[in-house]
Amino acid sequence: MIGEKKDPRKTFGAAVSAMAEEDKRIVVLSADSGFSSGFKEFAKAHPERYLECGIMEQGVTGIAAGLATTGKIPVFCAIAPFVTCRNYEMFRNDLGYMGQNAKIVGRNGGFTYSDLGATHHSLEDFAIIRMIPGVVAINPQDPGEIRQASRAMIEHDGPVYMRIGNPPIPELFPEEPFVIGKGRMIREGSDVTLISTGTATAAAIEAANALAAEGISVELIGMPTIVPLDEEMVLASAVKTGRVVTVEEHYAHGGLGTLVAELLAEKHPTRMKMLGVPKVYATSGPYDELLHFYGLDAEGIAASVRGFLAE
Amino acid sequence: MEKKELLKLELEAARCRRNVIRMVEASHHGHLGGALSCLDIVTALYFYKMNVDPQDPKKADRDRFLLSAGHKCMVQYAVLAEKGFFDKKVLDTYGSLGTHIPGHPDMKKLPGVEANTGALGHGLAIALGMALGARMDENGAKVYTVMGDGELAEGSNWEAAAAAAQHHADNLVAFVDFNGLQISGKVSDVNDYSNVADRFRAFGWAVREIDGNDMAQIVDVLDAVPFEAGKPNCIVAHTVKSKGVSFAENVAGYHYWSPKGEELQTAIAETEARIAELEKEVQA
Numbered sequence: 001m002i003g004e005k006k007d008p009r010k011t012f013g014a015a016v017s018a019m020a021e022e023d024k025r026i027v028v029l030s031a032d033s034g035f036s037s038g039f040k041e042f043a044k045a046h047p048e049r050y051l052e053c054g055i056m057e058q059g060v061t062g063i064a065a066g067l068a069t070t071g072k073i074p075v076f077c078a079i080a081p082f083v084t085c086r087n088y089e090m091f092r093n094d095l096g097y098m099g100q101n102a103k104i105v106g107r108n109g110g111f112t113y114s115d116l117g118a119t120h121h122s123l124e125d126f127a128i129i130r131m132i133p134g135v136v137a138i139n140p141q142d143p144g145e146i147r148q149a150s151r152a153m154i155e156h157d158g159p160v161y162m163r164i165g166n167p168p169i170p171e172l173f174p175e176e177p178f179v180i181g182k183g184r185m186i187r188e189g190s191d192v193t194l195i196s197t198g199t200a201t202a203a204a205i206e207a208a209n210a211l212a213a214e215g216i217s218v219e220l221i222g223m224p225t226i227v228p229l230d231e232e233m234v235l236a237s238a239v240k241t242g243r244v245v246t247v248e249e250h251y252a253h254g255g256l257g258t259l260v261a262e263l264l265a266e267k268h269p270t271r272m273k274m275l276g277v278p279k280v281y282a283t284s285g286p287y288d289e290l291l292h293f294y295g296l297d298a299e300g301i302a303a304s305v306r307g308f309l310a311e
Numbered sequence: 312m313e314k315k316e317l318l319k320l321e322l323e324a325a326r327c328r329r330n331v332i333r334m335v336e337a338s339h340h341g342h343l344g345g346a347l348s349c350l351d352i353v354t355a356l357y358f359y360k361m362n363v364d365p366q367d368p369k370k371a372d373r374d375r376f377l378l379s380a381g382h383k384c385m386v387q388y389a390v391l392a393e394k395g396f397f398d399k400k401v402l403d404t405y406g407s408l409g410t411h412i413p414g415h416p417d418m419k420k421l422p423g424v425e426a427n428t429g430a431l432g433h434g435l436a437i438a439l440g441m442a443l444g445a446r447m448d449e450n451g452a453k454v455y456t457v458m459g460d461g462e463l464a465e466g467s468n469w470e471a472a473a474a475a476a477q478h479h480a481d482n483l484v485a486f487v488d489f490n491g492l493q494i495s496g497k498v499s500d501v502n503d504y505s506n507v508a509d510r511f512r513a514f515g516w517a518v519r520e521i522d523g524n525d526m527a528q529i530v531d532v533l534d535a536v537p538f539e540a541g542k543p544n545c546i547v548a549h550t551v552k553s554k555g556v557s558f559a560e561n562v563a564g565y566h567y568w569s570p571k572g573e574e575l576q577t578a579i580a581e582t583e584a585r586i587a588e589l590e591k592e593v594q595a
């Protein structure tokens with residue numbers, strides 16, 4: 001039901017576990033992280049396909065690559081910085097360069113591990129993973145997309161990185177099959193294009209509604225796939241509105257905003273504003289307050305769009 | 312193993328050593344020392360022990376070999392070529408643009424290569440994943456890897472070592488090519504792993520030590536796997552860096568070799584003389 005809030009980790013774990021009942025190639029890997037990634041029941045039901053390794057994300061990434069060479073589909077979910085930054089060379093060489101069919105899921109992404117501080121925030125995961133050739137990067141926006149993207153991720157033949165958060169998030173859209181690389185036109189508009197991804201999309205919808213009430217016509221695109229980017233949708237909208245704002249729970253630069261900027265710089269130079277976290281070690285505190293502090297709640301996004309249009 | 316069979320394996324090794332030198336002839340450089348120190352081991356794996364088929368390199372139940380110390384890749388290319396995985400003419404492209412045998416192996420470019428190794432400290436974890444996958448498939452396959460002694464300083468190896476014991480991967484066999492030398496000098500002066508056997512034992516592995524350039528000892532230790540049911544297998548192989556090229560043996564400077572003066576001709580002559588000698592012995 002639209003608006004109903006669900007736990008992203010449990011949603012993801014349940015989706016993959018259901019697929020694994022049918023597809024015996026699916027093997028779940030844990031770095032002391034599986035139970036909190038929604039795989040507690042799967043671990044009990046299928047101990048032979050649940051490999052607990054302890055807190056060793058570099059090693060688990062290598063093990064995933066080795067398993068994939070034997071035709072398994074390893075799924076490894078842990079706290080986002082530890083499956084992107086810590087194991088980066090294993091991700092690059094063992095999964096990317098070797099082209100292995102493994103699925104890495106960073107949970108508690110962005111700063112959803114808000115008060116645990118910068119060690120546990122993940123604000124550069126897409127910036128670094130996008131540089132590994134051949135890796136698909138997905139950032140679902142609501143529980144329905146998490147469910148459907150989990151399926152799409154398993155069905156895709158090749159390495160995938162998916163980010164999910166932690167606090168419950170609302171269902172935003174009617175559930176439909178997830179197509180990797182396809183953006184979602186959430187509302188059409190003519191004054192400015194707003195492109196959001198992941199957890200930022202719920203706030204972006206609210207911001208777009210508030211701006212509409214003021215007479216600002218926002219074209220809102222939800223972008224649940226970071227790599228490959230839906231270039232066609234971005235370009236068409238940029239041509240239409242002439243102004244583009246990106247918003248993400250990520251560093252403002254290096255992720256979605258940068259990908260959009262690179263595309264537009266080459267194909268259709270367009271005035272842009274990139275919203276996200278400035279390049280600092282983010283402060284800690286309650287999640288909602290952090291979003292507000294960095295201008296990533298509906299109020300902050302709306303204010304930034306207003307300011308951009310007034311420039 | 313009978314003397315004659317051992318001699319035949321030694322002859323294969325001698326031919327593989329010549330193949331290594333052939334690659335250096337083509338490129339005028341290469342990681343010689345490590346390629347030659349573990350060459351007898353890799354030869355025994357492919358010509359004596361492993362269930363592999365050059366005509367069907369991807370067959371599902373094959374044993375797997377990956378070279379964790381990927382810079383020693385000339386040994387892998389030399390043995391795969393000798394075994395018939397690809398045409399030996401490819402050896403003459405070593406060091407050239409777009410070659411199928413780059414300075415670290417690439418599984419997409421050459422049949423028989425199982426992993427893109429060479430960034431040190433990756434191979435053991437990948438090998439463990441392969442071993443666990445083979446065990447799930449219940450196909451009896453074993454996974455072999457060769458690690459360098461200098462490589463052991465990479466902490467990621469020990470993540471994999473611990474996990475292998477935890478998961479009782481007794482179909483995993485890790486050789487440590489203990490030639491005792493790395494780029495900066497003696498391993499014992501850089502980061503001393505002389506007690507590597509004890510370290511692997513402490514991690515829950517079954518460990519043997521052998522002379523890794525003695526074919527009889529290599530064959531015997533391979534036949535003894537698994538050393539203990541439920542434990543991963545480590546073989547600390549004491550070897551001679553650059554084994555088989557007299558002027559380079561046990562000299563750290565030949566870790567990476569750019570031949571000078573008459574060196575290349577000497578290496579060719581020595582490796583060819585060894586082949587001729589063994590061919591006579593085999594025929595006798």
